[in-house]
Amino acid sequence: MARFALLLGLLAAFGPLSIDMYLPALPAIGVELGGGIAGAQLTLAAFFAGMAAGQLLHGPLADRFGRRPPLFAGLVGFILASLGCALAPDNGALTAARFLQAFAGCAGMVISRAVVRDLSDRMDPVRMMGRLMLVMGVAPILAPLLGGWVQAALGWRAIFFFLAGVGALALVLCALFLPETLPGAQRRAEGVAGALRSYGRLLRDRRFQAAALPGALAIMGMFAYIAGSPFVFIELHGVPAERYGLLFGGAAAGIIGASQLAGRLAALWGREALMTRALGVLAVVALLLLAATALGGALPLIYAPVWLYVALMGLVLPMAGVLSIQPFPQMAGTASALMGTMQFALGAVAGTAISALHDGTGFPMAGMIALAAVLALLARLALRPREA
Known part of the structure; x- marks a missing residue:
């Protein structure tokens, strides 16, 4: 089962790896392609939008045709789009290629969560999600460090050649070791209209709303941090690009630690209560970050609440994933997709807002994080089941 978790974790990590590895290169990309830091941040917002779409x-494809065919198609598309990113002549081309890279690569994220639901009768889904978070957590730790080193040695374009190689490796491993987990009898013979009806049913279901919406709002704050931290850490506080990964990876290590506690805390308090409490602490931490920014705090005072916010996502994300998907065994892929779409659509909003509001200070990042966390808590309190 450990090898299986590693493979699913690799698929689920495509998003974090593709985002985080090029973060240290954003200032250099802005200079070389002429878009400045705001233009480089737009390539990140385009990636979030591609993930959402x-x-x-x-x-729906995974629920209709099984898990393997859509996954293989997505991995091939990811490889080709990564090569397009590496060869992009200007900021517009890179933005378009990043959208396509995300559009294809998100198949791994959707299908890995659906596979966990497929096998929930053989394993504890919360603990399995925690294992995925453990594997996924390695990507944000290593990716910025590796990206900084690759950029320093070979230039930022080499980062995307590396990502194409990761996609090729994942394609081979999945072909060899990932079995089909959705039997033919359980597949949904629906077209586009049927998928839209399924999305509508999910959006009207309070169980889905109470987990997916607060989770998406919370992760919007993390995406604001991802989009804003290269400027705040590197440009504003003078952290060298090759050392940015140490700060980013330190926060990602917090996700790993928290995610490994998720199963135990869920058993102690219950899944619903754990999510509500985690979101309450998240809102307090985000407001502390906003206060530290307003007071002109030094880097340690900014980084401490950022670290706590990101670490708490190791509790929020597994709970949001399980509570959003578990009640819907016949459309786990569709529920997983809609949850991910909500998360990355709000991520695109955060990335675009960070770019548009760029004013040479840390306020755009801190303000978006605080807004996201407070809205997440309010949404959870309004929608949560009574027993939570």
């Missing part, structure tokens, strides 16, 4: 397609 792609999951709407991959989820």
Whole structure:
């Protein structure tokens, strides 16, 4: 089962790896392609938008044709789009290629969560999600460090050649070791209209709303941090690009630690209560970050609440994933896709807002994080089941 978790974790890590590895290169990309830091941040927002749009397609396809065919198609598309990113002549081309890279690559994220649901009768889904978070957590730790080193040695374009190689490796491993987990009798013979009806049913279901919406709002704050931290850490506080990964990876290590506690805390308090409490602490931490920014705090005072916010996502994300998908065994892929679409659509909003509001200070990042966390808590309190 450990090897299986590693493979699913690799698929689920495509998003974090593709985002985080090029973060240290954003200032250099802005200079070389002429878009400045705001233009480079737009390539990140385009990636979030591609993630949001792609999951709407991959989820229904995975429920209709099984897990393997859509996954293989997505991995091939990811490889080709990564090569397009590496060869992009200007900021517009890179933005378009990043959208396509995300649109294809998000198949791994959708299908890995659906596979966990497929096998929930053989394993504890919360603990399995925690294992996925453990594997996924390695990507944000290593990716910025590796990206900084690759950029320093070979230039930022080599980062995307590396990602194409990761996609090729995942394609081979999945072909060899990932079995089909959705039997033919359980597949949904629906077209686009049927998928839209399924999305509508999910959006009207309070169980889905109470987990997916607060989770998406919370992760919007993390995406604001991802989009804003290269400027805040590197440009504003003078952290060298090759050392940015140490700060980013330190926060990602917090996700790993928290995610390994998720199963135990869920058993102690219950899944619903754990999510509500985690979101309450998240809102307090985000407001502390906003206060530290307003007071002109030094880097340690900014980094401490950022670290706590990111670490708490190791509790929020597994709970949001399980509570959003578990009640819907016949459309786990569709539920997984819609949840991911909500998360990355709000991520695109955060990335675009960070770019548009760029004013040479840390306020755009801190303000978006605080807004996201407070809205997440309010949504959870309004929608949560009574027993939570």
